[in-house]
Amino acid sequence: MVKTNYKEVQYHKSIIVIFMSLLILTALLFILKMGSPGKLLTLNSFLFFQFICIMILGLFYKMEIKIIDNILSISFGIGLIQKKINLFNIKEDSIKIKNIPFYYGTGIRFTKHGTLYNTSSGKAVSFTLKENKRFLIGSNNTSELINKLRDF
Numbered sequence: 001m002v003k004t005n006y007k008e009v010q011y012h013k014s015i016i017v018i019f020m021s022l023l024i025l026t027a028l029l030f031i032l033k034m035g036s037p038g039k040l041l042t043l044n045s046f047l048f049f050q051f052i053c054i055m056i057l058g059l060f061y062k063m064e065i066k067i068i069d070n071i072l073s074i075s076f077g078i079g080l081i082q083k084k085i086n087l088f089n090i091k092e093d094s095i096k097i098k099n100i101p102f103y104y105g106t107g108i109r110f111t112k113h114g115t116l117y118n119t120s121s122g123k124a125v126s127f128t129l130k131e132n133k134r135f136l137i138g139s140n141n142t143s144e145l146i147n148k149l150r151d152f
Contacts, residue, residue, distance in 0.1 A: 003068065003069060004066060004067070004068050005067040005068065005069075005148055005151075006065070006066065006067040006144070006145065006148040007064070007065070007066050007067075008064070008065045008066075008139060008140065008141055008145070009062055009063070009064050009065075010062060010063045010064075010065075010119045010120070010138070010139075010140060011061065011062045011119070012060055012061055012062060012063065012106065012119040012120075013119075013120075014106070014120075015056070015057065015060050015061060015106075016057065016061055019053045019056055019057045020057070022049075022053050023050060023053050023054070026041070026046060026049055026050065026053075027050075029041055030043075030046045057077075058077050058078050059076060059077040059078070059080060059081060060076050060077050060081075060107060061077050062076070062077060062119070063075070063076050063117065063118070063119045063138070064076075064079075065137060065139065065145065067087070067148050067149075070086060070087045070088060070152055071084050071085070071086060071087065072084070072085040072086075072087055072090075072149070073085075074117045074137060076107070076108075076117075081108070083117065085129070085135070087149065087152035088152060089129045089130050089131070090127050090128070090129060090130075090149060090152070091127070091128050091129070091130060092150060094126070094127050094128035094134075095125065095126070095127045095146055095149050095150060096125075096126050096127075096146075097123055097124070097125060097126070097142045097143075097146065098113060098123070098124050098125075098126040098136060099122070099123060099124075100116065100118060100121050100122060100123065100124045100136065100138060101121060102121040104116060104118075104121065106118055106119050106120060106121075107119075111136070113126060113134060113136055114126065114128075114133070114134025114135050114136050115133075115134070115135050115136070116135075116136040116137075116138070117135070117136070117137050117138065118136070118137070118138025119138060120138065121138075122138065122140075123138070123139065123142045124136040124137055124138045124139065124142070125137050125139055125142050125145050125146055125149070127149065
């Protein structure tokens with residue numbers, strides 16, 4: 001039987017606000033006759049732009065961190081982008097909390113401290129795998145996540 005030991009969902013508020021605003025703005029421009037023939041926004045460009053915005057929203061609107069049995073899973077959006085890590089591969093003495101500065105951005109980033117998965121700046125759980133790959137996972141519950149990682 002599959003047992004979920006930990007689950008955290010973080011919504012990527014800035015992505016949601018930006019792309020929902022773009023969707024609404026382009027729809028309003030198209031409705032207000034800016035989409036007439038010979039104008040800047042044709043039906044094809046309108047539909048293409050809407051499609052791209054919806055795809056980006058679907059791929060990145062949230063980040064979900066789960067520990068199921070002995071697997072740590074980090075996924076974005078609807079789950080097409082994900083990373084799975086076997087907890088037995090984590091060096092226990094490497095698990096710690098790191099502060100993530102705002103200029104590291106959000107999403108998946110390659111930093112000098114390792115691969116970062118986050119939706120906002122703040123605190124992250126840092127760890128190293130036995131093959132010396134380093135990861136940082138942005139979390140609102142860093143102490144609880146560290147405890148769950150150390151349980152294995």
